[in-house]
Amino acid sequence: MSWAIIQQSLPLFAKGFVLTLKLATLGIIGAIIVGLICSLIYYFKLPILTPIVTIYTEVARNTPLLIQLFFLYYAFPILGWRLTASQCGIIGLIFLGGSYMAAGFTGGFDGITKSQIEAGQAIGFTRWQLARYVILPQGLALSVPALAANVIFLIKETSIFTVIAIPELTNTALDLIGMYYHTNEYLFVLVIAYAIILIPLSLILTYLERRVRYGTFGH
Amino acid sequence: MSTPLLTVSHLEKSYQKTHILHDISFDLDAGEVLTLLGPSGSGKSTLLRCLNGLEAFQAGTLTFAGEVITQKAKQWQQLRQQIGMVFQSYDLFPNRTVLENILLGPLKVQKRSRETVLPEVEKLLQQVGMRDYRDAYPRQLSGGQKQRIAIVRALALKPRLMLFDEVTASLDPEMVRDVLTIIRQLADTHQMTMLVVTHEMDFAQQISDQVLFLADGRIQEQTPGPQFFKRPQTSRAQNFLASMDF
Amino acid sequence: MAHSGIDVLTMGSNFWRLLGGLWITIRIALVASIIGILLGSLLGILRTLPNRPLRVVLRLYLEFFRIVPTVVLLFLFYYILPKQFNLNLPANQVATLVFALWVAAEMSDIVRGALQSVSTHQREAGQAIGLNYWQLQRYVLIPQAWPLCLPATVNLLTRVVKTTSLLMLISVMDVINIGQQIIEANNKTDPNGVFWIYGIIFLFYFLINYPLSRWAKHLTQHQLEATHL
Ligand SMILES: Nc1ncnc2c1ncn2[C@@H]1O[C@H](COP(=O)(O)OP(=O)(O)OP(=O)(O)O)[C@@H](O)[C@H]1O
Ligand SMILES: [Mg+2]
Numbered sequence: 001m002s003w004a005i006i007q008q009s010l011p012l013f014a015k016g017f018v019l020t021l022k023l024a025t026l027g028i029i030g031a032i033i034v035g036l037i038c039s040l041i042y043y044f045k046l047p048i049l050t051p052i053v054t055i056y057t058e059v060a061r062n063t064p065l066l067i068q069l070f071f072l073y074y075a076f077p078i079l080g081w082r083l084t085a086s087q088c089g090i091i092g093l094i095f096l097g098g099s100y101m102a103a104g105f106t107g108g109f110d111g112i113t114k115s116q117i118e119a120g121q122a123i124g125f126t127r128w129q130l131a132r133y134v135i136l137p138q139g140l141a142l143s144v145p146a147l148a149a150n151v152i153f154l155i156k157e158t159s160i161f162t163v164i165a166i167p168e169l170t171n172t173a174l175d176l177i178g179m180y181y182h183t184n185e186y187l188f189v190l191v192i193a194y195a196i197i198l199i200p201l202s203l204i205l206t207y208l209e210r211r212v213r214y215g216t217f218g219h
Numbered sequence: 220m221s222t223p224l225l226t227v228s229h230l231e232k233s234y235q236k237t238h239i240l241h242d243i244s245f246d247l248d249a250g251e252v253l254t255l256l257g258p259s260g261s262g263k264s265t266l267l268r269c270l271n272g273l274e275a276f277q278a279g280t281l282t283f284a285g286e287v288i289t290q291k292a293k294q295w296q297q298l299r300q301q302i303g304m305v306f307q308s309y310d311l312f313p314n315r316t317v318l319e320n321i322l323l324g325p326l327k328v329q330k331r332s333r334e335t336v337l338p339e340v341e342k343l344l345q346q347v348g349m350r351d352y353r354d355a356y357p358r359q360l361s362g363g364q365k366q367r368i369a370i371v372r373a374l375a376l377k378p379r380l381m382l383f384d385e386v387t388a389s390l391d392p393e394m395v396r397d398v399l400t401i402i403r404q405l406a407d408t409h410q411m412t413m414l415v416v417t418h419e420m421d422f423a424q425q426i427s428d429q430v431l432f433l434a435d436g437r438i439q440e441q442t443p444g445p446q447f448f449k450r451p452q453t454s455r456a457q458n459f460l461a462s463m464d465f
Numbered sequence: 466m467a468h469s470g471i472d473v474l475t476m477g478s479n480f481w482r483l484l485g486g487l488w489i490t491i492r493i494a495l496v497a498s499i500i501g502i503l504l505g506s507l508l509g510i511l512r513t514l515p516n517r518p519l520r521v522v523l524r525l526y527l528e529f530f531r532i533v534p535t536v537v538l539l540f541l542f543y544y545i546l547p548k549q550f551n552l553n554l555p556a557n558q559v560a561t562l563v564f565a566l567w568v569a570a571e572m573s574d575i576v577r578g579a580l581q582s583v584s585t586h587q588r589e590a591g592q593a594i595g596l597n598y599w600q601l602q603r604y605v606l607i608p609q610a611w612p613l614c615l616p617a618t619v620n621l622l623t624r625v626v627k628t629t630s631l632l633m634l635i636s637v638m639d640v641i642n643i644g645q646q647i648i649e650a651n652n653k654t655d656p657n658g659v660f661w662i663y664g665i666i667f668l669f670y671f672l673i674n675y676p677l678s679r680w681a682k683h684l685t686q687h688q689l690e691a692t693h694l
Pocket of ligand 1: 234237239257258259260261262263264265266
């Protein structure tokens with residue numbers, strides 16, 4: 001393994017690193033918004049929307065991101081829908097991640113004890129007040145561990161963006177290997193780059209989980 | 220003679236196939252304390268929950284303050300401000316302080332102003348000996364303290380009827396007396412109308428104007444308090460009292 | 466639309482070729498899952514042993530496979546095995562190996578969690594009647610932990626199936642790769658074929674995964690009810 005080769009490649013990897021973070025951040029924020037909306041629709045069993053949400057989450061969860069991306073990137077233009085690779089990446093991540101986040105939130109809402117809901121009803125809360133003061137704060141707190149796992153999962157899924165040639169981390173490494181054949185060096189940097197993102201993040205998320213749980217439930 | 224505050228007539232309740240409550244009828248006058256006694260599984264909690272709209276019932280009518288209850292969600296939401304309920308498991312909101320737990324009802328549900336509610340709440344907290352805990356979180360309180368706050372939370376809405384379901388059942392013995400004293404004061408000095416489910420027979424004897432004895436989902440007898448504990452009318456009630464070492 | 470492109474599917478042997486690719490995909494998923502589940506169960510049991518260095522090593526193994534994305538794992542093995550170990554495996558065997566090791570890592574955590582949740586009471590009761598370590602595993606712990614593992618394992622299977630979509634990256638002739646070949650071969654005459662080919666592959670994946678995830682959900686709900694009683 002040669003340090004010189006690693007050093008030369010670092011500027012390119014830095015670009016890929018930033019792009020990975022940027023796409024992942026946008027995708028995750030979008031996924032959380034979509035997931036929350038879907039889970040609320042599902043929780044309150046809103047007519048018409050509930051079956052739509054159910055179909056969406058089942059389709060998104062049960063198909064690979066890679067095929068979702070191919071569809072967006074290669075098949076959609078035939079319908080007259082032309083998107084850049086990065087747009088496809090973000091939309092794909094939101095499509096997939098939204099269903100995972102929805103499941104995470106739903107798990108949180110389902111974890112609220114019946115007696116807490118009844119305590120709210122007993123002091124005369126309307127449906128909306130019950131959601132505002134009991135269901136949302138407690139359900140969100142309960143869903144944090146699942147959401148954290150999804151965040152890690154979705155960051156790793158950005159590596160699949162390489163199939164539509166988005167120059168994120170994995171794509172950068174594969175490109176470099178294709179050009180210069182320094183397999184060991186580039187793969188080494190690639191693994192380290194993911195570790196730099198994911199190890200601190202998972203420690204932070206674990207800490208956050210504990211804080212939220214204590215802040216909400218006191219244990 | 221004034222009309223009763225609450226009238227239950229011919230109430231029937233079942234879960235899917237199992238029939239839980241049969242033909243329940245009774246009146247509760249304003250200022251009266253009615254205790255609901257009966258063996259485990261006889262349907263006491265279920266009856267209380269029907270009276271607060273937490274369970275739907277299949278037949279019969281409830282009349283509260285002259286108004287027939289139609290079991291519409293909107294109507295229950297209004298009525299619950301007048302019918303307070305306290306549970307065995309306290310169920311304070313864990314993410315809110317004591318004061319916030321208490322104020323949610325008066326401020327958000329009843330839309331009263333903080334300036335008028337706060338003095339009332341402080342007085343209630345003082346009465347239950349919890350004035351110093353207004354900014355504590357539920358996790359920092361003992362079971363007995365939590366239950367006292369749960370009672371204040373219900374009272375803060377100024378209900379006309381209070382339902383208590385075995386509120387001392389999960390408390391340590393030392394805590395039980397404090398909570399029961401509070402309930403007794405509520406009856407004696409505030410003439411609060413109450414429906415109380417309890418397994419504390421001494422307490423029941425002290426507090427009951429009327430006793431409703433329930434077994435197998437049916438009212439076996441309704442007897443004035445002093446008389447019930449001396450001479451219950453049915454043998455089932457006699458056996459029940461004997462089994463409670465009374 | 467005079468030319469919807471759907472005939473790409475029916476033309477010649479195209480559909481049969483796709484099914485052939487699907488079979489390769491399924492075979493890799495199946496073999497990797499079986500090896501991974503067996504190996505992972507063993508590692509999971511080892512992770513409950515009081516041997517600290519062993520636990521640390523196995524934990525590092527798990528964390529490595531958790532942190533590195535599967536795409537990267539595939540390329541790591543694809544490039545490094547021949548170069549560093551002089552091991553020239555065909556791509557589909559490399560893929561099977563990577564998936565098996567990844568499944569084993571995830572499985573080891575599922576099994577460890579389940580074993581540890583079987584109460585110490587049960588453990589002590591078994592020891593009290595004189596069972597040795599492996600007898601304790603065989604007759605007391607594994608029979609009780611097994612149903613606890615099942616929902617998470619079925620969930621893992623759905624993830625394996627989805628992950629097989631990455632096979633094309635190291636040029637395994639899987640369903641997606643064959644689909645791309647068909648698209649390219651017909652691109653001139655049938656530019657809309659891409660829609661149908663990716664559509665049918667999408668459907669294939671859904672048809673395999675949907676029953677699996679329903680099953681996992683059913684098992685989870687069953688378990689929730691059982692523990693709430
Ligand atoms: N959600 C439910 N679904 C079906 N059956 C129920 C449900 N809740 C209660 N029951 C049944 O209704 C009957 C009455 O229960 P209830 O809780 O009202 O009894 P209780 O008199 O309050 O008993 P305890 O003194 O033990 O609290 C019991 O047989 C119980 O099994
Ligand atoms: Mg009860």
